[in-house]
Amino acid sequence: MQPREGTRRRSAVLATVIGLALCLAALGVWAFGATPTSTTSTDLRAYPAGSAAAGTRRAGADLGAVQRPPGSGGLDPRRLDDLAASEDAAAGQAPGQQPATTGPSFAGELGSYLVGRGIPAGTYASQGGLKGRTCHWFRLKGLSGTPADVVASGAATGPTRVTIVKQDAFFQTRDCATWHRLAG
Template identity: 35%
Template sequence: MTEPTRSEVAPDSSEMDSADDSSATETPDSNQPPGRFQRAFRELPTWARRSGVGLCVAVGVLLAGGITGTSIAVHNFTAGEVLKTRIQEGKDYQSELSGDISSLKSENLKLAEQVEKLDQREAALKERETLAQNKDGELTQRSEEISAREEAVGAAEEAKKSTSFDSGTFIVGTDIQPGTYRNSGTSDCYWARLSGLGGSVYDIIANDNANGQAVVRIAASDAGFTSSRCGTWTLLQ
């Protein structure tokens, strides 16, 4: 029986290195990417992979990655909460804006109603003003008519006075009109036509003491006419 040689019993160290390298670099599934531990262990030098230092380093990297991943998860969770808070604040602000808009619409509606009422009041005032102007015009017209009637009545009265008068002294052409007059017929009537108003007997053109009615023609050239106790003289023509 032949005794196995040294090469068959114990492999060469170079062969062991190749085996270690191949085993260290192999991945359980070529379709899946290597994990953090495998990547960290693969990147170590050969002497580190053979010793316990490589294992410690790989484990440290794995732990560090886990802590980092945990920190990232916490960070992401905080950002999400902040985002939720911002979204909620935006909704609250939108709700407040909706309330403000509703309030503004309500106030605008009230203002529109007030404006409509003011327009109605203004229209009513304009209508009253128009009526007042019309009434003022009517009053002005009536006042003018009254004034014209008063003037006519005054003129008629003056005309009546100038064609009808009682006892006294009158200026011809001013107080009385020239013409033929007749009295109302009383006794002891004195009348005189005057050429002047000085009160002298020389101013008498003609005179008479009449009992009953008397008829006297007053000329336009006479200065005046005087009578007493004769009643009312009336112009005949």
């Protein structure tokens, strides 16, 4: 017994539809893989070593995307003191309450700093969370986003300190007032 002509035709149509669906799926996978997932990436080599912007990274799902804190304009060194004063004022710190500091200060609102280039190792103090929020900080050995990368972390609403060591790869901060390097 031979298959009827209608059965052959349906089989051919079904094979064609399946083939087209597979081609479209493969094309979609290729197109998705060829499209950049972030258009905000910035080459960190464009910033001078030791600048605060050299290590600033966006917090969130895409740890590979680089950004500067909002309104920082790249953390222009001439504006850093103004930025620090406004963050400290938002955290409720009076200008006379600052601990003895030395060296650079770093914006604490949002960022990940490359230790040794973006932020020097040392002990830093912050007046705590901005605008009633909780200040979060992390010392990291990598940026994979897994808990295994966290060397140490902390959260505070009031004044807090952290000691960043040379062996740390990154220092990440969120919702904190300016970090000031302490003397000594």
